[in-house]
Amino acid sequence: MNQNKNNNFSPLTPNPSLYSLYVHVPFCEKKCCYCSFYSLAGYENKIDSWLENLELEAKRYNLNPKIKIKTLYIGGGTPTILKISQWYELMRILNENFNLENLIEATTEANPNSLTPEHIKFFLENNFTRVSLGVQSLNDGELKILGRLHDSKKALEAMRLVKNSGLLLNCDLIFAIPGQTLRTWANSLKTVIKFASHISTYQLTLEPETPLALNFDNEKLNEDGYKFYRYAQYYLPRKNFFQYEISNFSPDGNECKHNLAYWTQENVIALGPSAVSYIDGVRYKNPASISKYFNENLIEREKLSPRESKIEKIILAFRTKWGVNYKDLLPEAKKILDSMPEDLFIKSPERIVLSPRGMRLGNSIWCELIDL
Numbered sequence: 243m244n245q246n247k248n249n250n251f252s253p254l255t256p257n258p259s260l261y262s263l264y265v266h267v268p269f270c271e272k273k274c275c276y277c278s279f280y281s282l283a284g285y286e287n288k289i290d291s292w293l294e295n296l297e298l299e300a301k302r303y304n305l306n307p308k309i310k311i312k313t314l315y316i317g318g319g320t321p322t323i324l325k326i327s328q329w330y331e332l333m334r335i336l337n338e339n340f341n342l343e344n345l346i347e348a349t350t351e352a353n354p355n356s357l358t359p360e361h362i363k364f365f366l367e368n369n370f371t372r373v374s375l376g377v378q379s380l381n382d383g384e385l386k387i388l389g390r391l392h393d394s395k396k397a398l399e400a401m402r403l404v405k406n407s408g409l410l411l412n413c414d415l416i417f418a419i420p421g422q423t424l425r426t427w428a429n430s431l432k433t434v435i436k437f438a439s440h441i442s443t444y445q446l447t448l449e450p451e452t453p454l455a456l457n458f459d460n461e462k463l464n465e466d467g468y469k470f471y472r473y474a475q476y477y478l479p480r481k482n483f484f485q486y487e488i489s490n491f492s493p494d495g496n497e498c499k500h501n502l503a504y505w506t507q508e509n510v511i512a513l514g515p516s517a518v519s520y521i522d523g524v525r526y527k528n529p530a531s532i533s534k535y536f537n538e539n540l541i542e543r544e545k546l547s548p549r550e551s552k553i554e555k556i557i558l559a560f561r562t563k564w565g566v567n568y569k570d571l572l573p574e575a576k577k578i579l580d581s582m583p584e585d586l587f588i589k590s591p592e593r594i595v596l597s598p599r600g601m602r603l604g605n606s607i608w609c610e611l612i613d614l
């Protein structure tokens with residue numbers, strides 16, 4: 243892996259096509275018990291310095307003409323921890339350095355605890371199209387175990403606020419929470435579909451360094467996860483939320499276009515600490531440390547070989563309902579897939595796609611492919 247330390251560093255050629263843009267807001271009100279994302283709690287006094295450094299980073303991409311951005315995603319962390327004045331500053335920085343006139347989608351993540359009507363007003367005025375809300379569960383006991391700041395009442399208020407604004411609402415939900423039952427999971431899904439236009443479901447994974455990992459057994463949770471996932475696969479399509487990716491369900495046409503850019507290996511510029519850009523087959527990783535991001539500007543550069551890139555492309559494509567075109571499949575990969583049980587796949591003359599069962603066992607399929 244190469245490392246670049248250069249204030250003028252920009253991986254772009256002067257003739258860019260449409261890019262996607264991600265901004266990482268590395269601040270949260272409180273650290274949730276299971277979270278291993280790079281985010282800091284209690285550092286609100288650093289938000290203005292983060293914005294100053296974000297502007298320096300964005301300027302490195304400021305070409306003439308400006309790069310056209312097709313999807314924008316503000317993630318974190320907790321973007322709704324930003325005050326409205328800080329949101330104005332963020333959008334000024336992005337507008338000054340990128341061409342946002344061709345946006346087909348603009349999303350921000352939000353937490354039920356900090357999302358306000360003022361945020362919603364700002365998002366509408368600034369052409370945002372989607373809010374991705376960290377609901378996680380609508381059971382108060384489960385929210386407590388996860389260490390979330392909100393309860394189910396607060397989550398419902400936030401969902402109502404977004405839905406009534408006319409913005410598209412994605413709800414994140416977590417399954418295999420200790421103590422969760424199929425009944426509480428079904429209840430969370432049943433309530434969320436009344437508000438959401440898109441649902442992302444994630445299995446709780448206990449990363450070793452998180453507080454929750456000290457009290458619960460990851461292996462046991464993983465075994466339990468299967469039945470929750472299977473229920474979501476059964477229930478959501480009957481309510482018009484079709485599975486279009488391993489973790490994502492939506493009515494046709496509501497798929498998250500920004501995430502599709504990752505899964506189809508399109509170019510993504512990512513700003514902020516721990517953000518990872520992917521540009522023309524090269525990955526650029528910012529340090530997952532705010533002080534290193536502010537002071538050292540050290541970027542890790544990882545160039546994928548054509549073969550690595552192709553294998554990654556196959557794995558990413560398999561995550562989606564569109565699967566892989568046979569002409570993009572390496573012969574070795576085809577041999578491995580042919581040796582696996584037939585019911586993991588749906589095959590047509592042109593494409594091979596994971597079946598619902600294949601989606602449930604996706605991890606073991608990637609493991610076979612990644613070592614090719």
Ligand code: SF4
Pocket residue numbers: 269270271272273274277278279281318319320353376
């Ligand atoms: S709000 Fe999200 S990013 Fe922040 S600590 Fe909780 S899970 Fe992590």
